[in-house]
Amino acid sequence: MYDKEKIYDRISRYRLKGSVVMDAPLARETSFGIGGPADILAVPDNIAEAVRIVKLCNREKIPLTILGRGANLLVKDRGVRGIVMKLGGICGMRRERDSIFAGAGAKLGDVCEYARDEGLTGLEFAYGIPGTVGGAVCMNAGAYGGEMKDVVARSVIMDKKGSIGLLDKSGHKFSYRKSAFQENECIILETEFLLETSEKDEISGKMEANMDKRKATQPLEFPSAGSVFRRPAVDGVYVGPMIEKCGLKGLRVGGAEVSEKHAGFIINRGGATADDVLSLIRRIQDEVAKRFAVDLALEIRVIGE
Numbered sequence: 001m002y003d004k005e006k007i008y009d010r011i012s013r014y015r016l017k018g019s020v021v022m023d024a025p026l027a028r029e030t031s032f033g034i035g036g037p038a039d040i041l042a043v044p045d046n047i048a049e050a051v052r053i054v055k056l057c058n059r060e061k062i063p064l065t066i067l068g069r070g071a072n073l074l075v076k077d078r079g080v081r082g083i084v085m086k087l088g089g090i091c092g093m094r095r096e097r098d099s100i101f102a103g104a105g106a107k108l109g110d111v112c113e114y115a116r117d118e119g120l121t122g123l124e125f126a127y128g129i130p131g132t133v134g135g136a137v138c139m140n141a142g143a144y145g146g147e148m149k150d151v152v153a154r155s156v157i158m159d160k161k162g163s164i165g166l167l168d169k170s171g172h173k174f175s176y177r178k179s180a181f182q183e184n185e186c187i188i189l190e191t192e193f194l195l196e197t198s199e200k201d202e203i204s205g206k207m208e209a210n211m212d213k214r215k216a217t218q219p220l221e222f223p224s225a226g227s228v229f230r231r232p233a234v235d236g237v238y239v240g241p242m243i244e245k246c247g248l249k250g251l252r253v254g255g256a257e258v259s260e261k262h263a264g265f266i267i268n269r270g271g272a273t274a275d276d277v278l279s280l281i282r283r284i285q286d287e288v289a290k291r292f293a294v295d296l297a298l299e300i301r302v303i304g305e
Contacts, residue, residue, distance in 0.1 A: 002062050004039040007083070014052055017045035018089045026075045026304075029067060029086065031130055033223040033268050034277065035075025036304060038065075038084035045089040047164070047189055053085055054187070055162035064160070065303060066187055068105065068132035072139060072225055076274045076304035087134055090189060095120070098195055099153060104134030104188045108141075111193070116207060121198035122151045124206035128214045130226065134188040138181040139299075140174045144210050149174035153194040157186045164189070177230055177299055219259040222267035228281065229264060229296040239296065240264040246287040253279045274304075 008022045024041035027033050044050040057064040063082030067073075087105035093114050094101050100120060102111045112127040125146025129136060137155060140148045154168045173180040181188060214220065229239045243249070243263035251258045255272030258280060259265040266280055285296050 002060055002082070007056075007060065007062060008040055011040065011042060011053065011056065011083075014049070016042070016049045016052075018043040018049055024084070026067075026070070026079060026084065029084075030070030030073050030075055030225070031223060032070070032074055032225045032272075032277070034077075034272055034274050036077050036079025036274075038080045038082075040083045041086060042083055043086045043089055047090060047158075050085065050087065050090065050187070050189070051158065051162045051164070053083065054158060054160065057083055058161050066134070068135035069107065069130065071131035072135060072141075072300050074225055074274055074277055074300055074302045076302065078305040080304040087132065087187075087189075091132075098197060100193045100195060101190055102133045102193065103190050104132060104137075106133045107131075108133060108136050112207060115193070115195060116200060116203045119197055119200050119203070120195035121203050121206075122146075122195035123193060124203060124210060125150075127207040128211045133191050137172070137188055137191050138179055139177055140172075140179050141177075144213070147174070148179075151193045151195060153192040155188050155192070156190040157181075158189055159187075160185045176233075217262055219261040219265050219267050222259070222269065224259070224265050224267045225300045227264050227299050228266050229284075230299045232294050232296070234294070237292075237294065238264075242288050242292050242294065243284055246284075246291055248284055248287060251280065251283065253277075253283075256280050258284070274302075278302075 011020045021041045023037045025037050026035035042053050065084045067084050067086040090103040091106040092103045095118050100115050108129050112123045115123045125144045129141050137148050157167050158164050240263045248258050249263045250260050254276035255269050256276035257267050257269050259267050288296050
């Protein structure tokens with residue numbers, strides 16, 4: 001068992017350009033606004049600092065959790081033990097020919113705008129998807145007919161021992177909302193997106209149209225973690241309509257509510273706890289299974305105690 005105060009002191013002596021906080025409230029680090037504290041929250045400023053933290057965790061057998069913007073995440077109420085490493089400082093972007101290279105901590109929306117400004121098309125589908133490059137690649141995020149697998153060329157990765165390597169597209173093993181990173185314990189540090197040249201106005205028009213669709217159909221005015229459940233592997237079957245037909249729109253537990261705007265979302269109406277959200281999730285899964293004989297799998301990631 002590690003001593004968090006000693007580990008905190010040790011990391012503090014690294015004099016990172018990034019930040020290190022003990023007992024950091026993770027509710028501030030997630031789009032849901034829910035969750036208990038991390039024993040230690042470390043935000044490295046660069047890859048070298050991230051390597052030092054990962055090597056420390058490996059050497060001292062400290063649990064390590066990777067965090068982007070927390071946009072697809074529910075943190076349980078007692079929080080997360082060990083070190084939570086947020087990659088927000090690793091967010092640089094650059095263009096090389098028809099490729100955009102982006103750090104794992106870069107906001108996906110910023111990368112889409114950078115590609116547009118460079119006259120490169122292919123990422124319009126991702127405009128408005130919350131979160132970071134690392135999270136989007138890990139989850140093979142997608143919308144409006146596009147997915148990360150369509151544009152990812154390769155990624156710079158780090159294994160749990162702190163060794164850095166390069167993974168080509170096939171190594172990502174993309175499938176619906178899945179990738180190799182959900183099993184291989186590797187960390188995405190940077191991803192190359194292979195795009196095509198196009199007119200900036202045309203790219204901008206597609207991005208704006210996608211954002212308008214999001215605003216019209218999703219409860220963006222409330223804290224949430226996006227779509228709670230994966231789309232069932234059955235043609236023509238969608239989560240939102242099933243939940244609505246079960247009469248669950250507007251169902252509330254504590255501060256958590258099934259969105260009236262889109263039943264596939266659970267929103268934080270204020271003061272929601274992780275237990276509130278998990279209770280709603282179980283109720284939805286039970287009702288949908290009874291009525292439609294469909295088992296809803298989670299798309300959001302649940303961590304902590």
